Amino acid sequence: MFLKISSDIHLEHLSVADAPALYEAVELSRANLAQYMAWEKSVADVSGARAYIKSRLTSGLDRAQWFSIQFHNQFSGVFGVKSLDRDKGVCELGYWLADNARGNRVVGQILAVMIPYLANEQGVRTIEFQCLENNFASIKIIERAGARLLRKVSNTLDIPNKEQAIGIYSLHV
Template structure:
C-alpha cells in the first residue's frame, strides 16, 4: 500500500525488506530515539531490525497496521495503528521519526490525513496516544492534532529519566 501524504511524505506498509533502511535510520538517530523509545537498545544490527519489524507485524492485536514513513524518498521512521477496537470505535496510534525528518511537521501531516481516514473509513471515534511527559515534541504533535491529556500512568520503560510518567492522550473525532 502506498499512501501519499504530501509531495514529500508517503507511507508504505512496513515490511521485513525495510530492515536495512530501518537499521540505518535508528543508527543515525540513536541519541534522540534512546531518550523515549525503549526498543532502540534492541536494534543493534539488520537482524535485530528485522525482529523489530516482525514483532510489529505479528503483534496479534486487532486492526494493527504498520507503515514506513518515507520523507523525500528516504526511510524516516515508523507510523502505526497499534490496535483497533471496532466495538468501542477506539484505536491507538504510535510513531517514531528519524533525525533526517525531524522539524518538518512530518507526523502532523500524517495525522492530518490518517485521522479523517480512520474516522470515515473505519468508524473510529476515539484515537489514543501515549507520550512520555518529557517528550515535548510528541506532546506538541498530538495536542496540535486536538488530543487532550486524560491521565498519567507510571512509566515502566527502560529509558533514561525513568521517573517521568506516561501521558495518555485522547482525541475525539
C-alpha cells in the same frame, strides 16, 4: 499499500525488507530515540531491525497496521495503528521519526490525513496516544492534532529518566 500524504511524504506497509533502512535510520537517530524508545537498544544491527519489524507485524493486536514513513523517498520512521477496536470505535496510534525528517511537521501531516481516514473509513470515534511526559516535541504534535491528556500512568520502560510518567492522550473525532 502506498498512501501519499504530501509531495514529500508517503506511507508504505512496513515489511521485513525494510530492515536495513530501518537500522540505518535508527543508527543515525540513536541519541534522540534512546531518550524515549525502549526498543532502540534492541536495534543494534540489521537482525535487530528485522526482529523489531516482525514484532510489530505479528503483535496480535486487533487490526494493527504498521507503515514505514518515507520522507523525500528516504526511510524516516514508523507510523502505526497499534490497535483498532471497531466495536468501541477506539484506536491507538504510535510513531517514531528519524532525525532526517524532524522539524518538517511530518507526523502532523500524517495525522492530518490518517485521522479523517480512520474516522470516515474505519468508524473510529476516539484516537489514543501514549507519550512520555518529557517528550515535548511529540506532545506538541498530538496536542496540535487536538488530543488532550486524560491521565498519567507509571513508566516501566527501560529508558533514561525512568521517573517520568507516561501520558495517555485522547482525541475525539
